[in-house]
Amino acid sequence: MRMNVSDEDLAEAAAGGDGTAFGLLLERCYDRLFALCFRLTGSRAEAEDLTQDICLALPGKLAGYQRRAKVTTWLYRVAVNAATDRRRRAASYVRATEGWGDWEVDRQATAVEASDGLDWLTRAMAGLTPTLRDTLALVLDDLTHAEVAQIMDVSEGTISWRVAEAKKKLRAMREEEEGI
Amino acid sequence: MTSRDEFQDLKAAMDAATPAPDAARRADVLARAQANFEATQGSPAAARQSSVSPDRRGFFRGAFDMLMTKTTGALTATTALVAVGVLFLSPQGQELLNGSAPLVQEPVTGTLTDDEIAADPEPLPALIAVEEALEAAPEADAPVLPALSPAPRGVAPDAPAQAPQYEGIALTGSAELDVSRGEADRELGSNGAALSEAPAPFSPEDGVSIFTNGDFGTLTLGDTDGGFETGISQFGAGNSATILAPGDRRIQRGVIADVASTPTPDTEEFANADDNPLRVVADDPVSTFSIDVDTASYALLRSSLNRGQLPAPEAVRIEEMVNYFPYDYPAPDADDVSPFRPTVEVFATPWNPDTQLVHIGIQGELPAIEDRPPLNLVFLVDTSGSMNEAAKLPLLIQSFRLMLDRLTPEDQVAIVTYAGSAGVALEPTAASDTATISAALTALQAGGSTNGVGGLQAAYDLAAEMTEDGEVSRVLLATDGDFNVGISDPTALEDYIAEQRETGIYLSVLGFGRGNLQDDTMQALAQNGNGTAAFIDTLHEAQRVLVDQLAGALFPIADDLKVQVEFNPEAIAEYRLIGYETRALAREDFANDAVDAGELGAGHSVTAIYEVTPVGSPAQLVAPLRYATDDGASETEFGDELGFISLRWKEPGEDDSTLIDFPIAATPSEPGTEAQFAAAIAGFGQLLRGNAFLGDWGYEEAIALANASRGEDEFGYRTEAIQLMRLAQSLTQ
Numbered sequence: 057m058r059m060n061v062s063d064e065d066l067a068e069a070a071a072g073g074d075g076t077a078f079g080l081l082l083e084r085c086y087d088r089l090f091a092l093c094f095r096l097t098g099s100r101a102e103a104e105d106l107t108q109d110i111c112l113a114l115p116g117k118l119a120g121y122q123r124r125a126k127v128t129t130w131l132y133r134v135a136v137n138a139a140t141d142r143r144r145r146a147a148s149y150v151r152a153t154e155g156w157g158d159w160e161v162d163r164q165a166t167a168v169e170a171s172d173g174l175d176w177l178t179r180a181m182a183g184l185t186p187t188l189r190d191t192l193a194l195v196l197d198d199l200t201h202a203e204v205a206q207i208m209d210v211s212e213g214t215i216s217w218r219v220a221e222a223k224k225k226l227r228a229m230r231e232e233e234e235g236i
Numbered sequence: 237m238t239s240r241d242e243f244q245d246l247k248a249a250m251d252a253a254t255p256a257p258d259a260a261r262r263a264d265v266l267a268r269a270q271a272n273f274e275a276t277q278g279s280p281a282a283a284r285q286s287s288v289s290p291d292r293r294g295f296f297r298g299a300f301d302m303l304m305t306k307t308t309g310a311l312t313a314t315t316a317l318v319a320v321g322v323l324f325l326s327p328q329g330q331e332l333l334n335g336s337a338p339l340v341q342e343p344v345t346g347t348l349t350d351d352e353i354a355a356d357p358e359p360l361p362a363l364i365a366v367e368e369a370l371e372a373a374p375e376a377d378a379p380v381l382p383a384l385s386p387a388p389r390g391v392a393p394d395a396p397a398q399a400p401q402y403e404g405i406a407l408t409g410s411a412e413l414d415v416s417r418g419e420a421d422r423e424l425g426s427n428g429a430a431l432s433e434a435p436a437p438f439s440p441e442d443g444v445s446i447f448t449n450g451d452f453g454t455l456t457l458g459d460t461d462g463g464f465e466t467g468i469s470q471f472g473a474g475n476s477a478t479i480l481a482p483g484d485r486r487i488q489r490g491v492i493a494d495v496a497s498t499p500t501p502d503t504e505e506f507a508n509a510d511d512n513p514l515r516v517v518a519d520d521p522v523s524t525f526s527i528d529v530d531t532a533s534y535a536l537l538r539s540s541l542n543r544g545q546l547p548a549p550e551a552v553r554i555e556e557m558v559n560y561f562p563y564d565y566p567a568p569d570a571d572d573v574s575p576f577r578p579t580v581e582v583f584a585t586p587w588n589p590d591t592q593l594v595h596i597g598i599q600g601e602l603p604a605i606e607d608r609p610p611l612n613l614v615f616l617v618d619t620s621g622s623m624n625e626a627a628k629l630p631l632l633i634q635s636f637r638l639m640l641d642r643l644t645p646e647d648q649v650a651i652v653t654y655a656g657s658a659g660v661a662l663e664p665t666a667a668s669d670t671a672t673i674s675a676a677l678t679a680l681q682a683g684g685s686t687n688g689v690g691g692l693q694a695a696y697d698l699a700a701e702m703t704e705d706g707e708v709s710r711v712l713l714a715t716d717g718d719f720n721v722g723i724s725d726p727t728a729l730e731d732y733i734a735e736q737r738e739t740g741i742y743l744s745v746l747g748f749g750r751g752n753l754q755d756d757t758m759q760a761l762a763q764n765g766n767g768t769a770a771f772i773d774t775l776h777e778a779q780r781v782l783v784d785q786l787a788g789a790l791f792p793i794a795d796d797l798k799v800q801v802e803f804n805p806e807a808i809a810e811y812r813l814i815g816y817e818t819r820a821l822a823r824e825d826f827a828n829d830a831v832d833a834g835e836l837g838a839g840h841s842v843t844a845i846y847e848v849t850p851v852g853s854p855a856q857l858v859a860p861l862r863y864a865t866d867d868g869a870s871e872t873e874f875g876d877e878l879g880f881i882s883l884r885w886k887e888p889g890e891d892d893s894t895l896i897d898f899p900i901a902a903t904p905s906e907p908g909t910e911a912q913f914a915a916a917i918a919g920f921g922q923l924l925r926g927n928a929f930l931g932d933w934g935y936e937e938a939i940a941l942a943n944a945s946r947g948e949d950e951f952g953y954r955t956e957a958i959q960l961m962r963l964a965q966s967l968t969q
Contacts, residue, residue, distance in 0.1 A: 086257065094255065105621040111265045114269055
């Protein structure tokens with residue numbers, strides 16, 4: 057019967073001490089969370105570590121959950137903050153901050169995916185600033201600008217501006233590539 | 237919304253790129269998160285003196301309790317318990333509770349614990365609560381809290397594994413106390429720091445040494461917005477690029493640091509340089525290099541080939557391939573002044589009938605095992621989350637177990653971990669105490685982000701502490717590539733290691749797992765730290781590095797061994813050194829004892845191969861200069877010499893080098909199988925690197941040559957090499 061319960065109910069129950077609800081919630085969210093972490097970091101290993109960090113700390117953060125927000129919004133906010141923290145912590149660590157840059161080599165090493173689209177994606181993500189990249193990671197998750205704004209704690213206008221900015225950069229990159 | 241349409245391409249690409257989460261990891265994380273959850277929930281229930289035990293709590297009952305229990309005491313307790321929960325939940329808190337392994341090492345007696353509890357009665361309810369919570373969450377015990385088996389208070393002194401429980405819980409109690417007095421979150425943080433500095437309630441050998449390493453003190457507790465700030469500086473030497481122009485003195489201390497800033501982000505980074513170019517003897521008669529006994533490159537290319545991929549050309553270091561194999565070179569005897577014996581053979585080049593190979597084999601002496609000095613080993617183990625793979629941490633633990641059997645009772649072992657918390661997982665322990673060491677190894681767990689602080693310093697400090705006169709100390713760094721071991725300045729790390737080198741402590745680097753390997757950093761660290769770098773991909777390789785060649789890997793017999801060859805322009809027109817690109821030294825560095833070079837281990841052999849073109853050979857690539865002056869000197873005097881070889885080395889621990897030198901006879905000889913096999917491997921390496929000097933000579937010829945000169949091949953290494961050649965052959969077709 058729990059399968060019909062909304063994420064929000066589960067979160068509230070979990071905040072109230074229901075372990076089963078917590079487990080169920082995490083079970084539901086893990087894959088999406090991991091996908092987001094991957095989009096935020098651009099590296100599989102980083103994404104695994106980040107997801108673990110978030111999940112293990114989640115019980116303590118449940119207290120901060122308030123019913124008026126969607127669970128995904130709240131969870132994504134936690135994830136974006138965790139990713140930012142991780143990046144900041146690794147500031148002197150070029151490899152980590154340039155996670156999207158790793159992708160190219162990683163890709164060659166695993167030789168699993170190899171398409172022009174991927175190459176382009178890699179270059180595109182690497183060419184953006186971390187803030188734009190994070191914004192894109194969220195927007196590409198089918199969230200509205202309003203939701204992204206709530207997650208990133210800025211105004212909706214800012215998100216729209218960032219998206220426009222990212223688009224401008226991507227277009228420039230693409231033109232440059234096609235021009236050559 | 238319309239804006240998203242333009243992202244369709246990007247989104248499609250992104251969706252395609254996003255991998256599925258690792259199922260095992262997912263299950264593990266979920267179980268651990270659940271355990272964290274149970275741990276948080278358990279404490280509040282009991283602290284409120286509820287009669288309902290946590291295992292029977294359902295959602296409604298839980299919510300009911302939360303809403304209905306309204307005494308102020310309970311409310312403050314709730315706040316406090318959130319903080320307690322954070323202790324359980326945060327990676328740092330987990331590390332505390334996991335009790336990483338140092339706690340296992342010296343059992344805390346029941347008396348001590350009882351005293352502690354008696355002296356501070358207030359935390360008792362929490363203590364009981366946590367015990368209950370642990371009992372209520374049986375599934376949590378295995379993955380998360382291995383050391384936290386439920387146990388009655390007043391534990392019997394013969395139960396060492398239970399000691400950590402009291403450490404963790406006593407700490408929890410104190411933390412709760414602080415907060416229930418109404419202090420704000422951040423103050424709890426500083427409180428934690430204070431706690432970490434005040435070893436008072438705990439036995440200092442136990443948990444406290446972990447806290448003082450800094451992680452705990454900077455933990456920001458109760459940060460609800462997703463902050464994972466730990467305030468710990470991280471450092472990745474992984475960003476150092478070490479591809480140098482030929483002629484750079486990569487080995488010289490400090491030089492790497494200067495050039496190590498190219499911001500090319502790679503997940504795997506390899507140290508190498510362009511092929512050594514052909515040199516004209518008339519212009520550049522002297523070749524100088526440092527020996528290299530590393531073998532990482534061979535193991536790496538083996539792992540690539542076995543996965544069905546040709547290794548990246550820059551991942552191939554020919555000298556490491558050649559030196560991977562044991563050779564049956566003549567060993568030094570009583571007449572040799574040096575602890576090694578050099579052998580030089582000159583023979584026709586397999587891939588070019590008009591040139592010759594000058595094969596220099598250096599065999600180190602193997603002192604009797606019984607005579608070896610006591611050894612102090614500090615394992616510095618990367619336990620970051622990325623180590624959580626079968627080919628990484630578990631293999632590492634197995635590898636170290638293999639090695640333990642080869643140590644003597646005089647030897648000492650210690651373990652330091654860096655991840656989550658940098659801490660001493662095993663205090664110096666006699667190698668004969670295998671039970672304790674084994675338990676500490678078993679307790680090693682990968683988890684959390686790599687945010688180790690001072691792992692390397694801790695390891696070196698411990699090694700220094702363990703060292704007594706006449707003993708050999710070595711730090712064995714085992715990692716999958718995250719070198720953020722706590723020194724935050726990229727240049728500082730190599731400087732630090734180079735500085736530690738002066739103290740006589742050696743450093744070896746063992747690489748595990750693929751995908752994130754910082755091969756160049758491994759190289760740089762090992763070279764700076766007077767050590768070797770090896771890549772361990774299988775237990776078989778661990779056996780080779782840590783058991784079969786233990787003596788060589790751990791006991792140096794000659795430090796800073798440098799080789800200089802001067803070619804006789806009358807006999808040789810051109811030469812090139814095959815491999816050793818990253819080990820080139822400047823000519824003047826040969827006699828400069830301040831310049832670091834490679835170490836030769838007991839029983840190790842080192843091989844270097846030059847391809848030389850005799851004067852007048854049709855293979856000569858560079859036409860002689862029309863206006864070159866012929867000074868006509870010494871035409872007859874040295875006519876039968878091909879060149880002159882000089883070797884410099886230091887006795888281990890000495891500052892001054894010794895020199896031996898001798899001429900190389902110009903007459904080619906019939907090569908032995910050892911030299912032939914080395915030549916075959918050198919050819920294999922050049923094929924993998926796409927070297928142009930080989931002409932039509934290909935894998936088939938290399939395989940035939942290696943097969944013909946397989947020799948005794950006691951351990952089967954050469955057979956394996958031939959299989960790899962076949963694999964490479966089919967992969968290139």
